[in-house]
Amino acid sequence: MSKKDQLSDIHNSGKSYIIYKSKKGFDLYTNFSKKIILNNNNIDGFLNKKHKSIPGNINLYIGFFGYEILNNLIGIKIPKQKSIKFPKGIFYKPERKISLSNNFKYENKNKYKNSTFKININKNSYTKIFNKFKKKIKSGETYQIKICTKYKTKSKIDPLSFFSKLSKTNLAPEAFMIKDKNYSIISCSPENLITKKGLNIFTKPIAGTVKKTKSLNKVKALKYFRKNIKETKEHNMIVDMERNDLSRICKPGSVKLSKQKTVEEYKDLFHYVSLIKGKLKKNVQNIDIIKAMMPGGSVIGCPKISTLRLLNKQEKENRNIYTGSFGYIKFNGDMRFNIIIRSILNFKNISEISVASGVVVDSNAQHEFNENYIKAKALIDLFK
Numbered sequence: 001m002s003k004k005d006q007l008s009d010i011h012n013s014g015k016s017y018i019i020y021k022s023k024k025g026f027d028l029y030t031n032f033s034k035k036i037i038l039n040n041n042n043i044d045g046f047l048n049k050k051h052k053s054i055p056g057n058i059n060l061y062i063g064f065f066g067y068e069i070l071n072n073l074i075g076i077k078i079p080k081q082k083s084i085k086f087p088k089g090i091f092y093k094p095e096r097k098i099s100l101s102n103n104f105k106y107e108n109k110n111k112y113k114n115s116t117f118k119i120n121i122n123k124n125s126y127t128k129i130f131n132k133f134k135k136k137i138k139s140g141e142t143y144q145i146k147i148c149t150k151y152k153t154k155s156k157i158d159p160l161s162f163f164s165k166l167s168k169t170n171l172a173p174e175a176f177m178i179k180d181k182n183y184s185i186i187s188c189s190p191e192n193l194i195t196k197k198g199l200n201i202f203t204k205p206i207a208g209t210v211k212k213t214k215s216l217n218k219v220k221a222l223k224y225f226r227k228n229i230k231e232t233k234e235h236n237m238i239v240d241m242e243r244n245d246l247s248r249i250c251k252p253g254s255v256k257l258s259k260q261k262t263v264e265e266y267k268d269l270f271h272y273v274s275l276i277k278g279k280l281k282k283n284v285q286n287i288d289i290i291k292a293m294m295p296g297g298s299v300i301g302c303p304k305i306s307t308l309r310l311l312n313k314q315e316k317e318n319r320n321i322y323t324g325s326f327g328y329i330k331f332n333g334d335m336r337f338n339i340i341i342r343s344i345l346n347f348k349n350i351s352e353i354s355v356a357s358g359v360v361v362d363s364n365a366q367h368e369f370n371e372n373y374i375k376a377k378a379l380i381d382l383f384k
Contacts, residue, residue: 003100011160018092019163020182020328021175024169025101029062029094036216038065038089040072041205046091047287064178064185065093066342067319071296076308083318086183086347091329102171108158114383115154117353120317121147129314130365135362142310144237145301146356149372150317151380155351159184162344162382164246164330165190168200169380170267175203176326176339185321187343188378190264190271192339193296193325194289199280201289202258203246205298207231207238207358208272212265221270222263230362231272235261237360239274241297241304250278251290286329296339299356300325321345322354344379353379 010017010030017030043065053059084252093094108214121129126147134147136298163177163186172188192204208231210221225231239257246255280289300323301307322345325335345352355375357368 003098004102006098007100007106007160008160014093016178016180018179019096019100019177020062021173022099024177025045025099026104028098029058029092029096031094031096032092033095034061034093036061036063037090038069038091040069040088043069043073043089044287047290048285053331058094058097059132060328061091061218062328063089064321064326065089065290065294065343066321066324067295070093070324071308071312073307074291076305076312080313081318084320085349086318086320086345087198089324090180095234102167104164106164108156108161108162111274112158113154114156116353117151117153117380120150120152123366125367126369130359130368132314132357133275133310134215134361134363136310137359138308140237142307143302144234144311144358144360145307146299146358147368148311148319148322148354149369150316150322151353151355151376153351153383154349155346155383156345156349157184159186159346162186165228165382166378167264170228172266172342176338183345183347185326185343185345186328186379186382187326187340188266189326189341189343190266191296191298191337191341192336193339194293194327194335196280196289196333196335198334199282200277201246201280202274202275202277203242203293204275205235205238205296206264206271206273207235207244207298209357209371209375210270211342211371212268212270216270218263218265218270221265223285225263225272230360233362234358234360235272235274237302238298239276241363242276244352245277245292245297245304246278249280249284249288250280254279255323263286269374286333286335289335294325294337295323296325299339299341301358316353319354320352342375342379344382351383
């Protein structure tokens with residue numbers, strides 16, 4: 001049986017499965033022997049538990065941490081918010097893995113009727129929040145903060161069909177999808193938060209976005225970022241914060257910029273990117289790494305803790321998966337996690353897309369509001 005037929009069979013069987021971008025294509029994980037639904041009481045036990053690797057087995061757990069549970073893990077309480085009661089995190093133990101190429105195809109010929117997307121914060125509301133946070137920046141309570149907006153629609157979707165389309169039009173290095181019985185997630189996340197192999201650890205902060213145009217290529221985008229004071233300032237702040245996060249768990253002097261300020265190209269935009277590496281201290285555990293690095297600073301703002309408190313006080317709606325992390329933890333301690341951005345969560349036949357843009361002292365409300373739509377556009381286009 002071809003891999004295309006295997007994929008269709010698994011999808012149409014009703015089995016739960018996960019697809020995650022690999023170096024050569026995608027890895028599909030299925031035949032889950034365990035499903036762990038995380039909450040504030042069992043997350044420590046999950047992260048601290050030791051597992052013995054068995055030769056020939058798939059020795060890992062794969063899944064996601066939601067935004068709320070990551071806040072709780074580092075001692076930050078979130079005030080009561082509007083909630084759809086989606087799980088705070090779920091991890092799966094797969095017993096089967098299939099390698100797929102970048103060019104895998106799947107199309108569902110069924111036509112689904114979807115409502116128009118509605119935004120939870122209109123331009124006027126956004127501007128009021130923006131101006132409020134500008135005052136917080138000027139008073140020194142934060143230096144940069146990310147305002148989250150959410151696009152929602154009533155919809156029934158085929159996640160594999162959406163993910164197949166997304167992979168063709170907007171292939172991203174941290175793309176993933178989850179199809180479970182009562183929810184699905186489709187993501188073209190570009191941002192790696194943790195890659196850990198042995199004592200080596202890497203993070204790839206993204207800070208800086210510009211819309212693609214016919215006249216703007218990769219070289220010109222790099223020149224734009226370098227000349228733009230606001231984008232450079234935002235990027236430098238986030239890089240410094242991620243270096244500081246890594247320094248808490250790495251050997252002194254080992255945290256270094258491996259690749260500084262390059263440009264990555266996507267369907268509708270260019271991103272400003274750096275790569276930071278470090279060497280872990282020998283006594284550092286998985287839970288220490290998660291607490292130090294999550295939630296990812298590039299999608300929160302800086303300094304991280306005080307900015308999280310400001311955000312949580314302001315936001316009236318639960319972020320669910322947005323700015324959480326998806327990835328895997330191997331039984332030998334190695335791990336890979338992204339930041340969950342550029343994603344669709346479909347739950348109870350409602351699809352939501354959350355996006356955010358950064359506010360610094362030089363920011364403009366109109367520009368940042370428009371940037372949020374640019375980030376959401378590749379996902380909204382899938383519903384057309």
